[in-house]
Amino acid sequence: MPQGIRDKVAILGMGCSKFGERWDAGPDDLMVEAYLEAMQDAGIEPTQLDAAWFSTHIDEIGSGKGGTPLSIALRLPNIAVTRVENFCASGSEAFRGAVYAVAAGAADIALAVGVEKLKDTGYGGLPVANPGTLSPQVMPNGSAPGNFAQLASAYRAKHGVSKEDLKRAIAHVSVKSHANGAKNPKAHLRKPITEEQALNAPLIAEPLGLFDCCGVSDGAAAAIVTTPEIARALGKHDLVTVKALQLSVSNGYESQYNGWDGSHFHTARIAAGKAYREAGIERPREQISMMEVHDCFSVTELVTMEDLFISPEGQGWRDVLDGFYDADGGVPCQIDGGLKCFGHPIGASGLRMLYEMYLQLQGRAGERQLTNPVFGMTHNLGGAPASNVCSVAIIGQEGA
């Protein structure tokens, strides 16, 4: 295994726009909002940026293709801007590009910005994506909830969990995220909900109801990264450094080979295993202080707890019901409200997760602040369970 990038790159500054139905803002406005906060946090001038990575998923309704949307919106000084897209892991890809450039010595200071403007489609839910020419002739005319909902039937069958128990467990996932999101001024959905509300909501895709689905939001998030040495030279102390960045992409195993049981994410287990090794973490359930995971749907978060080796296989639903992932539990998850309540502007989500982990590690999370976190983990899934990309990132206190 490669040596990895543990502690080679530090986060100099981060920013995040208010997420939500941003009728007042276009993608350029959202990017500027996140960027200005990150630049102020970093305390640098635009001319100090060496390169930028820009993530957006649906260019048809968002900012458009290429690097120019970012460069023009931010008036960057003609530096390299690379647009990246990898479904819902796009924001994590932008961060990976910036971090790797710094780790490689190709840039001293690099910027990553992710944005998505979803509320310009005219309806709720994600827009229908362009699937190419072959897929629509073969694949079901499905939706994101319909694809992820399938985890539930396979999970129940594999672990012998009743429909009622699983529905209650995934309801708790959402109740927890709503409670957390209510405390976050930048979150999209800020009303707590009850288990009864979650259980009785209209079905979107069996067994997922309305409250099992994340918010369709507008938003942007940004990160500025550099080396620990440069960060210190710029006057920064108590650095938050990158411990691990891993990405695992389906190769058709799940959708074409008879090995996958449909109840979990094959890629997540690979990415998590590699990330723990890169970060030097041996007992994730004890060592990981907090997580932001890809809770596009409540059932996704539930199986992810097992895929990240925090809950034993088949026991994630019990940990969820026991409150292990609540804000006051063993490993708080979605402290900022998660995709569920902070919202899910696709290209921004990976960076938004890192933003919360960064704030927490710096003790700047306000009402949501956890006690002395050391390692924060983020996790993104793009695509669908049978064919996906999964990114796992771990950041933490320098030297931890």
Place this chain on the structure above:
Amino acid sequence: MVGIAAWGAYAPRLRLSRKAVTEANAWVAPNLKAKGKGERSMANWDEDALTMAVEAARDALGSDDDRSHIDSLYFASTTAPFADRLNAGVVSAALTLEKSITASDVTGSQRCGLTALGQALAAGGTALVAVGEHRKARAVSAQELDFGDGAAAFVISDGPGAAEFLGRGSVTDDFVDHFRGDDGGFDYYWEERWIRDEGIVKLVPPAVRKALEVSGLSASDIDHFCFPSTFAGMAATVAKSVGIKPEAVRDNLAAVMGEAGCAHGPIMLAHALEQAKAGEVILVAQFGQGAEALVFRATGEGTRPARGVTGSLADREVETNYLKFLTFNGLVDWEKGMRAEKDNKTALTTLYRNKDMILGLVGGRCRETGVIQFPRTRISVAPNNPAVDTQEPYKFAERRASILSYSADYLTFSMAPPNHYGMVVFDGGGRIMMDITDVSPGDVETGLPVRMVFRIKEVDEKRGFVRYFWKATPDRAAIAAQSAQSTKIQAAE
């Protein structure tokens, strides 16, 4: 000795309650109330003349997916989805017939199903005749109550089979009882009494007599007389005028499925073959700008279909929602929502390049490892042996399968929400994420046995193209067998 080696039939699972129709329309057409009895077969939104013909053909061909013995194909319909694209070509691709076959579309009259059958019998060789009809009628018409949707298929062979072909009689006369222009959606009819007295009564008997004469039989030799007509008692009238005994007149299935146009004579023939004893004589005739009549003698041999007309009629679900019927038949301009706005343009290059995969459900099997996969790819999916260029064609359509995971999706656009789909795993290997059809919420669960059916995938309304693919549907025979087995085990315990 040319004859019918095997036969099959198909009726859509949905059966529209006629009472539901007449009650909904009573305010405007109280005169139709008398027709409010029984049910008619109703194509699901994803079924048409072509998909039903494919299903009937699969019923006739059986579960063996080696179809290299078929050397000609006839597809007959007056409601084929394409006016200028060989519909039989789609049937051929779906059934993975050899490229070297001859294929033709036979159309233009209600007797075209029997015409195709007659042509195949005359031509010799091993032929497949598939007849399907998806009849369109205006709302509040008598036709929407009389008509039904369905298909039948026959394998014709030179050797002895299920029925020996004895003779054929044809009459051709441009008697226009009804017509449909090439851009018309619906039939236009003339007066019933004229059609009956001047048309059927005068044009059908000569065809029947000719067929009998060629066969060397007299009318009294007929044990099964199959004659579809929406006019009550018409078959008996024709039988009497020819001298066929009244007890030979077969039930035209009007009460249980309606009349499936040009497929209905073939369907009645298939039904007769299922019930005829060895040695019994079957005469099937159908009217349409003249008439066609064919005579067969049942042998008691040959291959019986797994489902046939009897099985198809037994597999039914009553539909009492008339509005659903109107919607499925394009008779309601309804709000489909923004999610239906996506462009369904088909890349014809992609379709052709992947024809066996899309229309034939052909995947791959690795020569080295035996790994079975869908789709076939240059590099094998086996994680421990990604062999290159080792995949040979492997057919999935006739394989039994079951559900691994599923959802019922209320968000995505569907003609019959919620849209059911999931990961289907095949006995023997391979898996496909696919649509599940002919199900209601609560029908699907992990482990459910399913079988493959050929259906409409999507309709490109902008360009008038219909896209086809395979879907999973509950294997109700396997489910019944499973539950019988578990009852037996419980009883034993």
